Amino acid sequence: MNVMNTTAPIINLHNISFSYPGGRTVLEDLDFQFYKGDRVGLIAPNGSGKTTFFHIVMGLTTPTSGTIELFGKEVAHSKDFEEARQRIGFLFQDPDDQLFSPTVLEDVAFGPLNLGKPKDEAIDIARQTLADLGLAGFEDRVTFKLSGGEKRLVSLATVLAMEPEVLLLDEPLNALDVDTSKKIAEIISNLDLSYIIISHDIDFALYTTDKICTIADGKIQFEDDAHVHEHRHIHPHGKVPHQHEDV
Ligand SMILES: Nc1ncnc2c1ncn2[C@@H]1O[C@H](COP(=O)(O)OP(=O)(O)OP(=O)(O)O)[C@@H](O)[C@H]1O
Numbered sequence: 001m002n003v004m005n006t007t008a009p010i011i012n013l014h015n016i017s018f019s020y021p022g023g024r025t026v027l028e029d030l031d032f033q034f035y036k037g038d039r040v041g042l043i044a045p046n047g048s049g050k051t052t053f054f055h056i057v058m059g060l061t062t063p064t065s066g067t068i069e070l071f072g073k074e075v076a077h078s079k080d081f082e083e084a085r086q087r088i089g090f091l092f093q094d095p096d097d098q099l100f101s102p103t104v105l106e107d108v109a110f111g112p113l114n115l116g117k118p119k120d121e122a123i124d125i126a127r128q129t130l131a132d133l134g135l136a137g138f139e140d141r142v143t144f145k146l147s148g149g150e151k152r153l154v155s156l157a158t159v160l161a162m163e164p165e166v167l168l169l170d171e172p173l174n175a176l177d178v179d180t181s182k183k184i185a186e187i188i189s190n191l192d193l194s195y196i197i198i199s200h201d202i203d204f205a206l207y208t209t210d211k212i213c214t215i216a217d218g219k220i221q222f223e224d225d226a227h228v229h230e231h232r233h234i235h236p237h238g239k240v241p242h243q244h245e246d247v
């Protein structure tokens with residue numbers, strides 16, 4: 001056993017910079033370390049580079065400079081990412097980027113099948129995952145005819161069915177109604193997984209994660225305690241005095 005790797009970050013980005021061709025610099029000298037058990041919320045303005053950051057971690061976008069280590073190993077070329085991708089469940093911001101099979105069951109079973117599970121087992125996992133997300137009965141629905149919210153949930157099912165070690169969720173509540181959002185928040189917070197969640201919903205992020213970060217000046221920046229305490233949602237029952245109440 002490699003003792004060093006047991007304490008290494010499972011995602012380690014160093015000096016990452018990125019610009020889209022002809023565009024402004026989106027990420028600049030970004031450093032980010034993410035450890036097993038971390039549950040991080042990423043809240044930052046539109047266009048600040050959140051999705052780009054996830055795409056770089058997944059190897060879908062190649063940074064202009066910098067290094068990436070996943071699970072203690074440096075990854076550089078697309079084939080290096082393939083193994084890591086089997087362990088990281090990535091929820092795309094747009095479900096249409098995620099779903100490609102004719103029916104819901106085929107889409108959700110695809111991941112387990114691709115990981116080498118026998119067909120019966122993959123189908124069982126897919127059915128169970130759909131049921132857990134309140135989608136029992138959707139198995140034979142035509143994927144591209146689902147509503148936006150239904151597509152979002154099926155996308156989440158495709159990710160969870162792969163039983164990943166880490167989740168990167170890009171706006172998982174997008175297009176979901178209030179009750180479904182609450183249910184998804186409950187499901188996510190009960191997962192015994194490490195994850196990073198991009199969201200514009202501070203309440204959801206605070207409920208499901210332990211640390212909140214943002215992107216500013218092209219870098220991931222963790223909120224310090226004093227800043228987080230500004231939000232009324234942190235201590236809804238007023239148990240901890242607010243630093244800013246008298247200001
Ligand atoms: N394929 C692309 N080509 C050129 N520019 C792009 C491309 N994709 C994104 N951008 C630009 O890069 C910047 C960062 O985009 P990104 O999608 O990472 O932002 P985001 O923080 O996820 O935003 P949102 O909250 O709207 O999802 C934006 O200014 C965007 O317009």
Ligand SMILES: [Mg+2]
Pocket residue numbers: 050051052093170
């Ligand atoms: Mg985005």
